[in-house]
Amino acid sequence: xxxxxxxxxxxxxxxxxxxxxxxxxxxxxxxxxxxxxxxxxxxxxxxxxxxxxxxxxxxxxxxxxxxxxxxxxxxxxxxxxxxxxxxxxxxxxxxxxxxxxxxxxxxxxxxxxxxxxxxxxxxxxxxxxxxxxxxxxxxxxxxxxxxxxxxxxxxxxxxxxxxxxxx
Numbered sequence: 001x002x003x004x005x006x007x008x009x010x011x012x013x014x015x016x017x018x019x020x021x022x023x024x025x026x027x028x029x030x031x032x033x034x035x036x037x038x039x040x041x042x043x044x045x046x047x048x049x050x051x052x053x054x055x056x057x058x059x060x061x062x063x064x065x066x067x068x069x070x071x072x073x074x075x076x077x078x079x080x081x082x083x084x085x086x087x088x089x090x091x092x093x094x095x096x097x098x099x100x101x102x103x104x105x106x107x108x109x110x111x112x113x114x115x116x117x118x119x120x121x122x123x124x125x126x127x128x129x130x131x132x133x134x135x136x137x138x139x140x141x142x143x144x145x146x147x148x149x150x151x152x153x154x155x156x157x158x159x160x161x162x163x164x165x166x167x
Contacts, residue, residue, distance in 0.1 A: 034102040038094060042106045045092035048084070055080040056151065059133065062141060063148040069141045078130075078137035081151070085130035089123070099164045107164040115162075122157045129154040 034042070055077040061067035062074055096102075098110040112119055129151040136147035 032101075034096060034105070038097045038102065039105065041092050041094050042097050042102055042108075045089070045097070045108070046106070048087065048089065048092060052081065052084055052155075055084070056148075056155075059137070059144060059148050060152070063145045065141065069144070071138050071140075074137040074144060075134075078134040081130045082134040085127040099167065104167050107167055109162050109164055112162045119158070119162065122154070122161075125157060126151070126154040 058067065059074060059077050059081075062069050093108070093112065095113050097106060098108050098112065099106050100110050129147070133144070133147040133151050136143040
């Protein structure tokens, strides 16, 4: 019960941050240097991806046999990933928050905004893979391994195309 409340509070906190950022980001036009609102959007976006990594890392370790398989921990991390995959990230991707506009703060390539339909397809793949790993996680390392591989590939699909190698 407590872990469910903590997860719900985290999602609410992310949502509140995203909503505030969206309201601020839509308040004015983007300039050559990122506005404070755009910087906040980048920070929120990076925080989101840190949450994804924090939950995916232990699953990878379990799948590879680098950590003992723990059904409860695997289920928790996979459930968190499923929740995170369903967050609408539109507010944390306002135009003008790419690495050309905010070099040193983000690795998001400008072509994200030019290729939104393709990005959306990749996000849908991430969502489906997160749902699959949540279903597989309680069923042991052998079930976790392919689901984790599929989730990793969904991440790689965006990273390869839309993330700069360096800040």
